[in-house]
Amino acid sequence: MSSTFGTTLRVTVFGQSHSQAIGCVVEGFPSGIVVDRKRLERFMARRAPGRGSWTTPRKEADLPNFVSGLNMRGATCGAPLCAVIENTNTRSGDYDNLLRVPRPGHADFTAEQKWHGNQDVPGGGHFSGRLTAPLCVAGGIALQYLEERGVHIGAHLLSVGAACDKPFAALDNTERGRKTLERQLEALADGRAFPTLSESAAAAMLNEIDKARQALDSVGGVIECVATGMPAGVGSPMFDGVENAIARAAFGIPAVKGIEFGRGFEAARLRGSQNNDPYRMTSEGAAPQTNNAGGALGGITTGAPVLFRLAIKPTPSISRPQESVDLSANKNEELEIRGRHDPCIAPRAVPVAEAVCALALLDCILSFPAEIQD
Numbered sequence: 001m002s003s004t005f006g007t008t009l010r011v012t013v014f015g016q017s018h019s020q021a022i023g024c025v026v027e028g029f030p031s032g033i034v035v036d037r038k039r040l041e042r043f044m045a046r047r048a049p050g051r052g053s054w055t056t057p058r059k060e061a062d063l064p065n066f067v068s069g070l071n072m073r074g075a076t077c078g079a080p081l082c083a084v085i086e087n088t089n090t091r092s093g094d095y096d097n098l099l100r101v102p103r104p105g106h107a108d109f110t111a112e113q114k115w116h117g118n119q120d121v122p123g124g125g126h127f128s129g130r131l132t133a134p135l136c137v138a139g140g141i142a143l144q145y146l147e148e149r150g151v152h153i154g155a156h157l158l159s160v161g162a163a164c165d166k167p168f169a170a171l172d173n174t175e176r177g178r179k180t181l182e183r184q185l186e187a188l189a190d191g192r193a194f195p196t197l198s199e200s201a202a203a204a205m206l207n208e209i210d211k212a213r214q215a216l217d218s219v220g221g222v223i224e225c226v227a228t229g230m231p232a233g234v235g236s237p238m239f240d241g242v243e244n245a246i247a248r249a250a251f252g253i254p255a256v257k258g259i260e261f262g263r264g265f266e267a268a269r270l271r272g273s274q275n276n277d278p279y280r281m282t283s284e285g286a287a288p289q290t291n292n293a294g295g296a297l298g299g300i301t302t303g304a305p306v307l308f309r310l311a312i313k314p315t316p317s318i319s320r321p322q323e324s325v326d327l328s329a330n331k332n333e334e335l336e337i338r339g340r341h342d343p344c345i346a347p348r349a350v351p352v353a354e355a356v357c358a359l360a361l362l363d364c365i366l367s368f369p370a371e372i373q374d
């Protein structure tokens, strides 16, 4: 198992949900990034567990301890960066029956097929959503670095169950569209507890989550993420394009089942005349006026916002009885899951989408920039 991604910026995530600690090792950060700890903590808090009835009740401080990679000024020093987060609130007994009886929808069954009893099941082991905390440490630093260079990344919940938020204005690449998108990103940066653009959407989504929880069930959602300010010419065909890099990192987030860029799957129902993004000359040079492509053509950035959506499945661990099997007795068994679980994963995965977007784009900038013109 490697749990590593990236070309120049290489991120490794380690630990299990109930091991002593979890963490990350990042190689390839440019030196001299002064890490704003307060800002990083605010970012981590948006993902943290234990924040009310729409999250798992497991409470964790989720404070990273940097054991290497920073100098006396708290800036990246060029050496590999290692951050460790303690696991302090584990209740492994909740998982006793799951060693024999795999949860439908979680990775218990596939881990057993691969490691034949040696896997660490409690808390979801290395498959746990908890491993996205160190991903947010690495991504939170990448976000700070990119922001200083004019690349702004933000995400929100586009839907939970049947409840929908308004979309980002990122398909319109005119000055008007860009201004609206800028305002939307500013609004999301105000520290709101629930990540939607509209307040009424937040209320409707919380209601969907509550209905699912009360029915001893869970619900899925869609996250929309955008990066503005990406220069044109970044990324490399065929396998190191920005879409490749983002998709690879995004599928590392547990519970992600789909990704689409720009118009995405809807483009398959359009005519070329509707889906092509026409170019016009602007004060900053040639630019597409619409952004159905989602900021990339041929894997290379167009200069328009990089836009993608993630499908997040409903939480596999639900409270109602389910059909499973006892793998040691080779018989069918009805499974009842104990323990503490998110009734909906999507809200907590919003900052994680921003984190992987920042890491993937920074890696593309460092590894596959536009060539310098003579």
Ligand SMILES: Cc1cc2nc3c(=O)[nH]c(=O)nc-3n(C[C@H](O)[C@H](O)[C@H](O)COP(=O)(O)O)c2cc1C
Binding pocket: 056, 105, 106, 107, 124, 127, 128, 129, 130, 132, 253, 254, 255, 256, 313, 315, 316, 317, 340, 341, 342, 345, 348, 349, 352
């Ligand atoms: C932030 C976050 C929180 C999660 N919380 C839970 C949870 O409480 N219970 C659960 O069963 N799965 C939870 N998951 C999802 C599982 O970890 C995931 O479905 C499982 O590892 C199988 O991986 P897959 O769905 O990607 O195939 C969470 C995922 C994330 C990203």
Ligand SMILES: C=C(O[C@@H]1CC(C(=O)O)=C[C@@H](OP(=O)(O)O)[C@H]1O)C(=O)O
Binding pocket: 017, 048, 049, 056, 057, 058, 060, 089, 090, 091, 094, 122, 123, 124, 127, 128, 129, 130, 131, 133, 254, 339, 340, 341, 342
């Ligand atoms: C602790 C977190 O979420 C955990 C993710 C998770 C899973 O299976 O993914 C299962 C639960 O673990 P436990 O049974 O130990 O409470 C969640 O609480 C976190 O994300 O930080």
